[in-house]
Amino acid sequence: MGLSRAARSAAAKKAARTRKRNARLxxxxxxxxxxxxxRVxxxxxxxxxxxxxRSTSSRGTSRKRSTTRRSPL
Structure with missing residues (x-):
């Protein structure tokens, strides 16, 4: 995954928070x-x-990929 350690930790915290809230609601x-x-x-x-x-990790790759992988027809 192309995330820094801090970003991964933050994402995990956010996921845990969401899980807890969903269990309550x-x-x-x-x-x-x-x-x-x-909506927000x-x-x-x-x-x-x-x-x-679009995710931030694949921001530069999608454009490049579309030009190389073409069908020969």
Whole structure:
């Protein structure tokens, strides 16, 4: 994985926090939270001018790959 040790640790902490919160919440509330997070993330991405789907680690590779792997037809 192309993350620094600190970033990995932060991601693990965030995941643990999410797991704990999900265990506490009911399913409906959980879905609402997830929906809100998506909406907020989309807004942040819009402000940044990027898409939400692309991960930071594969930012430079996707462009390069598309030119090399072509079908011969």
């Amino acid at each position: 009911k399913v409906g509330a959980r879905k609402k939270v997830a929906q809100r997070r998506k 993330a989309g807004r942040k991405a819009t402000r940044r001018g990027t898409s939400r789907r």
